[in-house]
Amino acid sequence: MNELMRRMLWLPEQASEYARRVDGLHFFVISTTMIAAFGVFATAIWFFVRYRRRSDSDVTPVVHPRAIHEALFIGVPLALFLLWFAIGFPQYVSLTLPPPDAQDVFVQGKKWMWKFAYAGGPNSVDTLRVPADRPVRLLITSRDVIHSFYVPALRIKMDALPGRYTQTWFTADRPGRYEIFCAEYCGLGHSSMLGELVVMPQAEFDDWVAEQRRNVLAAAQDGGAAVQPVLGRAGVVDEGRRVAAEQGCLKCHSVDGSRHLGPTWTDLYLRQSKLKGGKTVVADEGYLTKSMMDPAADIVDGYQNVMPTYQGRMSPPEVAAIVEYIKSLRTPAVRSGPTEGPVYESIPRKQ
């Protein structure tokens, strides 16, 4: 019955006990809505047929309601609605009361990606891994505008407010992969701000965390942070970093490998990129300089033409310094971004 209703209403799979409870209410609410709507409609249609105008001189009686009619008109729907509320409100309240033993995950929305951080590491982008059958509390925030963290399969959603935290929690009980959407309009990339929730059995999750922490440690021993500017010509690079910050480049280009409004600068130098229209280009000094002067000329596929020209806004030495800074941003291995964990077959969705 649950499965039939779920498919009829095109609801996504139910990955938690909470989702199943909410769906129970959903089925009840939709059924009463349907019955009421079609009840009213059937009555109306019956009246249309039964009392259709037979001649232009038809006479109609005066019909006034009795108190009982109006009492029923008010009482029946009100009782139903209050019943809905009485079921729905406790469910909503339960979402705001995470159990004390819940594992905390920090969620940060940013145009247009999701970052997840576990206490003690690791961090990940766009992929949230959680253990099955264990309560997980999400502490959600945003770097820029309001986003909304939405997992349809869990029936949960919570806005990410810039500068402050909101919370929600869930206990996923079905290992698998589920979609994460941004549900609050946040600009150009709103509809591509997608993420993935990976629910894994506790043991595999523990293995994954241990593996990730080892990697981070190794990277730290390799050379400090994951992103370590190659030194040399340090003065120019520092100058480039300063100019980039002043000119606001870093508002759209990240230096940690993450995707933002524009392509990241990490490992950008000499990278091959596919342009809009299919051409390929190598990001050498010439391309980087041209991109600052005439950004619209060669747009990398998948990005919007939103960058203003810096022609006349920076002196040639400043441009050169930025290019040197970009050249300095090279990593032995880029460590950010989702790391591959065990792969689960997602439960097949209907077509």
Add this chain to the structure above:
Amino acid sequence: MAGHPQDAGHAHAGREHVHHSHFGRYVAVLIALLVLTAITYVAAKVHLPGGWAVVVALTIAIAKGTLVALFFMHLWDQRGPNRLVFVTSLVFVALLIGLTVADNATRFPLANPPGSPRAVKPPGFAPPPEGGDRLVR
């Protein structure tokens, strides 16, 4: 004065304005308002503890406002709809203020602005360094 076409109307308007002056009433209200202003001024200088200063100040303000509305603005001797309009608007003001402040007072504390003393961090709350306190501008 013969042939008065709007007897009913003038009876009403006349009752209010023509037959007797309200001057005495205005003076009494003015004195009351000045006295209340003095009281609220002194009360503020005393620096009452806690939230009492606001409560006292607002109570006196409401009393003064009522005097102005009733006598200077003649709600005392005006028709029902006008009174209803004004009272209704005040009800909605109270509604808007009450429910927005109630929201801030009872929400998840960290959902309040981080600079506010009301945004109490729970013990053991340790966000990652790129947490919400830093904002991209």
Add this chain to the structure above:
Amino acid sequence: MNPSPASSDAPAVLPARTYLNAPDTGLMSWANTRDHKRVGVMFLVSTTIAFFLGGVFALLIRLELLTPGPTIMDAMTYNRLFTLHGVVMIFLFMIPAIPSGFGNFLLPLMIGAKDVAFPKLNLLSFYLYLAGAAVAIYGLIYGGTDTGWTFYTPYSTTTATKVVPVLLGAFIIGFSSILTGLNFIVTTHTMRAPGLGWNRLPLFVWAIYATSIIQILATPVLGMSLLLVAVENAFGWGIFDPARGGDPVLFQHFFWFYSHPAVYIMILPAMAVISEVVCAFSRKNIFGYKAVAYSSLGIAFVGFFTWGHHLFVSGQSVVDAGIFGVLSMFVGIFTAIKVFNWTATLYRGSIAFKTPFAYFVGFLFFLVFGGMTGVALATLSLDVHWHDTYFVVAHFHFIMVGATVMGFLAALHYWLPKISGRMYPEGWGLVAAVMVVLGFNFTFIPQFLLGNEGMPRRYFSYPEHFWALNVASTAGASVLGFGLLIVLVYTLASLRWGPVAGPNPWNSRGFEWATPSPPPPENFDATPVYTSGPHEYDEQAVPQPQLPEPEPRHV
């Protein structure tokens, strides 16, 4: 002075002197008019233009969503387009269309007045509307505003596109709305003709009166919050800016304090129309006059207590959520009362299935379904799943397009003879009505399912598994658009070639039919005196000897 039944030999010519040709027909006489009927007609024309403009934007949006990726435009254009669609439809069409258009035309006629209380303010209201519309559209097109009509901070205060002109445009239109509401309330209070007590007031007037209350009390808060956003955007004063300690959720409180009641500004006038139409076409007294009349006031007041149900996932407190949640359950009751009473009115009526009635049928279905999904949305835990998904989009389109546009179209057909003196073609009317109602269902029922499946709104592209339902929705939208186009064509044609209607083509008992169609500039030759209500049909029919005994008055 209640309207008399139409005699069989209705005049085949239009009255010689009407508001359309007296004092004269020049452009200046319209631009400078004080006549509420002319102001109403001007509002009708401009809101209808806005409606078709917004409709074109809607069709472009649906076309873009025909395939998962980019179809005919890029993301920026799409974001601007849905902002255009929202702002134009809500501020330029929905809010003024029925109150300022039909309300202006009909309200004085229905209460037997010569004009509204403040005719100059009324004209000013129209010019404010035009000015606001011009500023807003300028801002939308040249500024490329991409915030959506909700202007949520901090997106609206940090976006690179220009937002301030649109905010100012909406602010100015707000004043237009306030002036109209103020005028209607004062008119209803002070200008009713003799014999027209509150308990005999047409239900149209009751609902427009309730609408005006909302316009007066809610619009200033919108104006102030839009100004605050403009100040924030232009000068960075920090009231809503999280980086300066401001609270973006506070903006949502302010915005919905207006915009939730504004939903009732949009739906109450449609209910006003429907109350008139259902009586006229079933030739029956309204079932439960007081219930229908007072429930309008109930909606107006309780509608103010529910704004927080737009903030269930915004970080609002549980206490507020509970208060707003339970109060939202009550506002649905008033709509339920109306629906049941309208349906009961049909009982033992004499129903003529003309075009306005066809739209009543559509309205009834859309309102019940849209209304109940609205209450379902206010059920807190369900809202967490549905919030900001296509379920919400489908719900409010059921109310706004479904119910309000059906009300608008019913009004257009019902009162076209009153306004223009000519009839529309009945056959085409029914064909278009069927297309509109079916097309509407095909457009928005798939969107309910999309919302269930989890597709968020304002998505430029979407994962492939949402594809099928989106195609269905776009297909339905094209049928809906085509149906509306037919309405436009035959309405314009009938203004010139339609058969002359006569003063009361529907045999309605509504007071506005007691004067020639189109009415003379001063509405009535002499001040009317009312001896019976506008929804009383019992003693109207020509008595025939073979009829059974009259029914007892209380059944």
Add this chain to the structure above:
Amino acid sequence: MSETTALNRLAHHFESLDKQQQAARLGMWLFLATEVLLFAALFAGYGVYRYLYSDTFVRASRDLHTWIGGVNTVVLITSSFTVAWGLDFAARGRGDRTRLLFGASIALALVFLALKYVEYSEHFHEGQLPGRYFTYEGLGPGPGGPIFYALYYLITGLHGIHVVIGMTVLAVIGFRAGQGAYTAEYHVPVELAGLYWHLVDLIWIFVFPLIYLA
């Protein structure tokens, strides 16, 4: 004479002058209701931030010159009184006295604005400016100070605009009253101008404790 004047005042679409005046009064009250709601949004904003940054707000309001606020309150209350008195004369057909008293009210309003100017220029000097322009250091760190001053300027600024509008209205109506445009039967414009001015006073009565005595 007075009747004919009164009859000329009757607009074509009203049945009687009484109805017309009733309509004008109700219209004015509805307009005042919209004004109240306009300020309501600001007061709600004030309430929220007063709650969130209560300490800073208290300190900020103690920084202000309470005496200026107090004197301004007395000034506005007195101007309200003179307006009410002026209406009293208008109701007895003494338009010349109305002009005199409205003139007194305008003079008091000028005193109000002058004091406000003194206050504003001091704030500008101290860097007590809204939002991102805030440079004053007397309130310690945190966003409470800039927000207090943003609200301060919004509320007192909007109120100041209303004072200026009210003065203009009083000037026009007072001048016309002096010309004998109104009679004991028809003086509804005087009444409406008075209502507007009392509302300006009424709002200040609430602004004063909120801003200066918090």
